[in-house]
Amino acid sequence: MTTAEWTERYQGAVMNTFGPPQTVLVRGEGVHVWDADGNQYLDLLAGIAVNALGHAHPAxxxxxxxxxxxxxxxxxxxxxxxxxxxxxxxxxxxxxxxxxxxxxxxxxxxxxxxxxxxxxxxxxxxxxxxxxxxxxxxxxxxxxxxxxxxxxxxxxxxxxxxxxxxxxxxxxxxxxxxxxxxxxxxxxxxxxxxxxxxxxxxxxxxxxxxxxxxxxxxxxxxxxxxxxxxxxxxxxxxxxxxxxxxxxxxxxxxxxxxxxxxxxxxxxxxxxxxxxxxxxxxxxxxxxxxxxxxxEGLLDHVTTIGDQLRRGLADHPLVAEVTGRGLMVGVVLHQPLAAEVQKAAMAAGLILNNATPDRLRIVPPLVLSESEAAHAVTTLRAVLDEVSA
The missing domain is CATH 3.40.640.10 (Type I PLP-dependent aspartate aminotransferase-like (Major domain))
Structure with a gap:
């Protein structure tokens, strides 16, 4: 079944406390998830800071x-x-x-x-x-x-x-x-x-x-x-x-x-x-x-990867400030464009959260690697460019 078909069934059976879902996820592995249409996403939200070890972790x-x-x-x-x-x-x-x-x-x-x-x-x-x-x-x-x-x-x-x-x-x-x-x-x-x-x-x-x-x-x-x-x-x-x-x-x-x-x-x-x-x-x-x-020494790892994300995003023209510690990252925008950025990021394969009109929240699994963080930065910078334009 497609995401659209699952969404229709959702809306016919589930209380409307959250509004329509952004998509319907069917599988997760590590820091990635897939929806019912086969699209792959880098999960920078981790179930809102829940999936500390990512998805389907063997332990x-x-x-x-x-x-x-x-x-x-x-x-x-x-x-x-x-x-x-x-x-x-x-x-x-x-x-x-x-x-x-x-x-x-x-x-x-x-x-x-x-x-x-x-x-x-x-x-x-x-x-x-x-x-x-x-x-x-x-x-x-x-x-x-x-x-x-x-x-x-x-x-x-x-x-x-x-x-x-x-x-x-x-x-x-x-x-x-x-x-x-x-x-x-x-x-x-x-x-x-x-x-x-x-x-x-x-x-x-x-x-x-x-x-x-x-x-x-x-x-x-x-x-x-x-x-x-x-x-x-x-x-x-x-x-x-x-x-x-x-x-x-x-x-x-x-x-x-x-x-x-x-x-x-x-x-x-x-x-x-x-x-x-x-x-x-x-x-x-x-x-x-x-x-x-x-x-796995993840406390030190969290600090290292969090610093990498903050450094990679801080100098973008649309970004006023990058806040937080470790892998709890807030991206403050000069303009109230967080919803547009979130939507464009998802289209580009990144899941993150527009916490307020001018703030993005990034809380990925603690196991996010250096290369995955680099991909996140590159993709999100491109999204910020797109929304700025």
């Missing part, structure tokens, strides 16, 4: 297959070996005493963290403008975009908004009534927006001073995306709450709320739950992702 295929033939679903009445091993591994990577609650997604990880903040006895949460934390009712209450929130208000409340990256505004907003400050180390949905170097340090200091939790949403930045396991490491701070998902499972649905230090004791039996969260198959996949990142 993930082996881990999932082995686990499914051994033990699949068990519910939360029972523990499994990969669940325990993954929790221990995340605690090791954090490097501090912590406890982990597993979920199926980043939104759910943020829902869990939101409930942790309520256990402090306070309700007010300070959140940055431009943020995106999810679409469920709790996570949506903490998501900045008015168009997302307005149709579903009233939402779980007591949220104070402050400009992202403005340390003075953050300090002014936090007092002894605040349960938590929630920020992304780098804003992803806003188009890879990087705050000033001292921003997270100020956030840590002000929350400590007022007895509030520092909650860092690393759903997009975590698990090696920026060249470190967690983007906050590059600031030297340690949060109280850390939310993860996307790249953690390498394509399998999994999220995690990591509560560090005393925050790890705030949720007790009966306070929260999940049927599928932390299931044996997804946690086995996550262990394979982590082992591959470690075994």
């Amino acid at each position: 993930i295929v082996e881990a999932v297959t082995s686990q499914l033939t051994t033990l699949g679903h068990t519910s939360n009445f029972f523990a499994t070996e990969p669940q325990v091993r993954l929790a221990e591994k995340l605690v090791q990577l954090v490097g501090h005493d912590a406890r982990v609650f597993f979920t199926n997604s980043g939104t759910e990880a943020n829902e869990a963290a939101f409930k942790v903040t309520r256990r402090t006895g306070r309700t007010r949460v300070v959140v940055a403008e431009g943020s995106f934390h999810g679409r469920t009712m709790g996570a949506l209450a903490l998501t900045s975009k008015e168009a997302y929130r307005a149709p579903f208000e009233p939402l779980p409340g007591d949220v104070t908004w402050v400009p992202y990256g403005d340390a003075a505004a953050l300090e002014a907003a936090v007092d002894d009534t605040v349960a938590a400050v929630l920020v992304e180390p780098i804003q992803g949905e806003a188009g890879v927006v990087v705050p000033p170097d001292d921003y997270l340090r100020v956030a840590r200091a002000v929350t400590t001073r007022h007895g509030a939790l520092l909650w860092l949403d690393e759903v997009q930045t975590g698990m090696g995306r920026t060249g470190a396991w967690f983007a906050y490491e590059q600031s030297g701070v340690v949060p109280d709450l850390l939310t993860l998902a996307k790249g953690l499972g390498g394509g399998l649905p999994i999220g995690a709320c990591v509560a560090i230090g005393d925050a790890g004791t705030l949720l007790q039996p009966g306070n929260h739950g999940t049927t599928f969260g932390g299931n044996a198959v997804s946690t086995a996949a996550a262990l394979a992702v982590i082992a591959t990142i470690e075994g």
Whole structure:
């Protein structure tokens, strides 16, 4: 069947929450995918920073297959070996005493963290403008975009908004009534927006001073995306709450709320739950992702290839700035042409994202090679030339 035929069937059966699909993908291998019409694409979006090892990676295929033939679903009445091993591994990577609650997604990880903040006895949460934390009712209450929130208000409340990256505004907003400050180390949905170097340090200091939790949403930045396991490491701070998902499972649905230090004791039996969260198959996949990142030295690789992409795009006349760290790359345009660039790039065989009218987001698999990155730069520069003309 053709893409057009599949799209027609999609529109006849699937809720219209996303609009018509850009194409219908049928196969993936490494950093490439193919659609139903046989067109090949270099995937610079990776399922929105999810497919950390690309498509059909042997380590993930082996881990999932082995686990499914051994033990699949068990519910939360029972523990499994990969669940325990993954929790221990995340605690090791954090490097501090912590406890982990597993979920199926980043939104759910943020829902869990939101409930942790309520256990402090306070309700007010300070959140940055431009943020995106999810679409469920709790996570949506903490998501900045008015168009997302307005149709579903009233939402779980007591949220104070402050400009992202403005340390003075953050300090002014936090007092002894605040349960938590929630920020992304780098804003992803806003188009890879990087705050000033001292921003997270100020956030840590002000929350400590007022007895509030520092909650860092690393759903997009975590698990090696920026060249470190967690983007906050590059600031030297340690949060109280850390939310993860996307790249953690390498394509399998999994999220995690990591509560560090005393925050790890705030949720007790009966306070929260999940049927599928932390299931044996997804946690086995996550262990394979982590082992591959470690075994293949991908953290250093991510830094090298990310720098290559930024250097290759920074001097194009249509490009005002290239932002981000590692393989989280934002391309800021002088004109609001991101949608046109995205469409032309796809026609040229590149999948990327127009995050805002003047920002492109590039979050490829962490295994993107030097030659593949060079091809991406050459192709995207040609697309920028075409759109500029």
